[in-house]
Amino acid sequence: MAFVYDLCVVGAGMTGSAAAREASRLPNYKVCLVGPAEPKVRKLVTGNEVFGSHYDEARIASATTSKVPVWGILAERSIRRYGELEQLSGVHFYDSVGSLTVGTRNSEYIEKVEKQARDQGYSRNMDILDNRQLKSKFPYFDFAPDDLGIAEEKKAGIINPRKIVMAQISIASKNGCDVIRDTVTRIVRQPDGNSRVVTENGRTILTRKVLLATNVFTEVHNLLGDLRPLYVPMPQTVTLAEISPDDAERLRDMPSVKYKGYGGPNWPSDYPRESHNNIDFYLLPPVRYPDGKYYIKLGHSDVILKGPLKVSEMQKWYCGEGDKTLEEQMFRLLQGILPGVKFLSHHGDACITMVTPNSQPYIDLVTSTLGVVMGDNGWAAKSSDEIGRIAARMMIHSRWSYDLPREMFELFTNVTGPPPVSKL
Missing domain, CATH: 3.50.50.60 (FAD/NAD(P)-binding domain)
Known part of the structure; x- marks a missing residue:
């Protein structure tokens, strides 16, 4: 049988x-x-x-950065078990470097993140930081004077997919x-x-x-x-910017970042913006990749690249390095965000997100x-x-x-x- x-x-x-x-x-x-x-x-x-x-080698792990409440619930319940999974498997995949959500003060985005955190009981793990406090705590970032930060230091960080x-x-x-x-x-x-x-x-x-x-x-x-x-198969491009081991050590406490706002005064003016003139990106701290080099990763929001991809295009997209023009724009944005960091090289990578109604x-x-x-x-x-x-x-x-x-x-x-x- x-x-x-x-x-x-x-x-x-x-x-x-x-x-x-x-x-x-x-x-x-x-x-x-x-x-x-x-x-x-x-x-x-x-x-x-x-x-x-x-x-990939790094993704954001945070319960407060999700736009849709259910994702915060699912993330919090998953993060709670990371330690057990690491212990049972003997595989280390989670680093609690914290997360930072930044946006224009009093914007709809920041108010929504704050409200969701309060409603879900996450606010006890958060610190609200004005621009002066952001500069003091994270001196390597160059945000806008009217930006506000929400720092989550407990039960937040990055995972290795x-x-x-x-x-x-x-x-x-x-x-x-x-x-x-x-x-x-x-x-x-x-x-x-x-x-x-x-x-x-x-x-x-x-x-x-x-x-x-x-x-x-x-x-x-x-x-x-x-x-x-x-669903909409949305093409995604990221820039992977190489830094030296010394800079990686200097930035080893950098949190993951989710940003949505008007942007800093020294950021490139030609970076694609969403409605209401917002810049929307996520940023991962330095991580060592399989080639032995350290990279900082920056990715864009869903509306930057036009979708959907056709089914016949998906395999080819995964085999490339994404949209080269956008990757160059993302790298220049990264230079504006981290003006004191010397980048040694940069290249793109591609994947696809399945966006449901x-x-x-x-x-x-x-x-x-x-x-x-x-x-x-x-x-x-x-x-x-x-x-x-x-x-x-x-x-x-x-x-x-x-x-x-x-x-x-x-x-x-x-x-x-x-x-x-x-x-x-």
């Missing part, structure tokens, strides 16, 4: 690995996690390639989860109710239930058939045996452990079993054509 898994998680990124780890905790529950390992070089060879947004995936997979494997490094190209429902999961290399996996954690690459292999999740993640059952967990909206890295936990429990019980309403995570779809552009 052929071996049948209880659950096959398709997609071995941050949320998929977290779901597999959570499901594998259940005694005698047979779980497999399927997804290719990160390639040494991102390139198209067979046309079946899928890529992950976790191919590659290493949190490594940690989740390590724990899942210890729990008995089988990790299959291959790309799923087809899922076939069988007459007996089980599903046949077929991989690029010809492997067939039989399973009672399937959880898709494939984000924007779900449609590359048509894994949901005629069902089309509603309500800016919240999809965690839902398509049928009693097929579920989805996707819709990162650019905020899922820090929250991935809780998202995976919700999805795993949903699949195990074949029903919603969480203390937040299912409607918050419901999958919006159509079956007649491509997804429309949602309002960002």
